[in-house]
Amino acid sequence: MSSNETRRPMTVPGLAEARAEGRKLSMLTAYDAGFARAFDAAGVELVLVGDSLGMVVQGRGSTLPVTVDDMAYHTACVARGLEYALLVSDLPFQADATPERALDASTRLLQAGAQMVKLEGAGPKLDVIRFLVEREIPVCAHLGLTPQSVLRFGGFKVQGREQPAADRLRAEALAVAEAGAALIVLEGVPAALATAITAGSPVPTIGIGAGPGCDGQVLVMHDMLGLDAGRRPPKFVKDFLAEGGSVAGAARAYVAAVRDGSFPGPAHSYA
Numbered sequence: 001m002s003s004n005e006t007r008r009p010m011t012v013p014g015l016a017e018a019r020a021e022g023r024k025l026s027m028l029t030a031y032d033a034g035f036a037r038a039f040d041a042a043g044v045e046l047v048l049v050g051d052s053l054g055m056v057v058q059g060r061g062s063t064l065p066v067t068v069d070d071m072a073y074h075t076a077c078v079a080r081g082l083e084y085a086l087l088v089s090d091l092p093f094q095a096d097a098t099p100e101r102a103l104d105a106s107t108r109l110l111q112a113g114a115q116m117v118k119l120e121g122a123g124p125k126l127d128v129i130r131f132l133v134e135r136e137i138p139v140c141a142h143l144g145l146t147p148q149s150v151l152r153f154g155g156f157k158v159q160g161r162e163q164p165a166a167d168r169l170r171a172e173a174l175a176v177a178e179a180g181a182a183l184i185v186l187e188g189v190p191a192a193l194a195t196a197i198t199a200g201s202p203v204p205t206i207g208i209g210a211g212p213g214c215d216g217q218v219l220v221m222h223d224m225l226g227l228d229a230g231r232r233p234p235k236f237v238k239d240f241l242a243e244g245g246s247v248a249g250a251a252r253a254y255v256a257a258v259r260d261g262s263f264p265g266p267a268h269s270y271a
């Protein structure tokens, strides 16, 4: 998009249109109005209020302590900063344990300004997805390295490397789309698997640590800005501040790299 004069707000149907036209979707997390405004102006199509806020904003070791109150507060802050980007908000740990709980939590997030909710997993979540979609709540499914499964996984580990796990992930992607999810985030999966899932998926995929073959990419804003708190960043992370020179410049560089397919490259992908 060359200028904001010709830019239209992203919508849920617009995600499938972008995919059909071969336009890669860029997504960043944000947790407040200021960064949301900067990312929106830089041209990101989607902003995610991730429950990663538990780690990058609240300083906790996982996303598990994040509450619906936390998500609603940050969603309302981010919504005030957006004009064009579609606002996706995470259902935090166990807020989607039953369809009814998920409906209550999603209603709060949509009333705070979200336009789509994201939830992790398939299996029992398929009924939750169906229940929400039938009640006019757009859903993004999140598969692969689902951070709310960190205790079962024994850490933040790449998923789908063995054939049975890869087959399961492919089946899950089809199942969440069949249940009504309009978007799928694939996190921490081998690039070839993410490419295959994307090719077979009826809905767009957004990758993070999933290689270049997805329909779009997402990064946690702190990772995109090189805020690694002294820790070695994961392989899929790229510091765009180094080349962008400012927060706005970094976001523009990220959007451009996602659109032209130069990010993520092989150095940012798992085999």
Ligand code: KIV
Pocket (backbone or CB within 6 Å): 029, 048, 049, 050, 051, 052, 053, 090, 142, 185, 187, 208, 218, 220
């Ligand atoms: O919570 C989050 O920020 C996320 C992204 C990592 C996709 O779910």
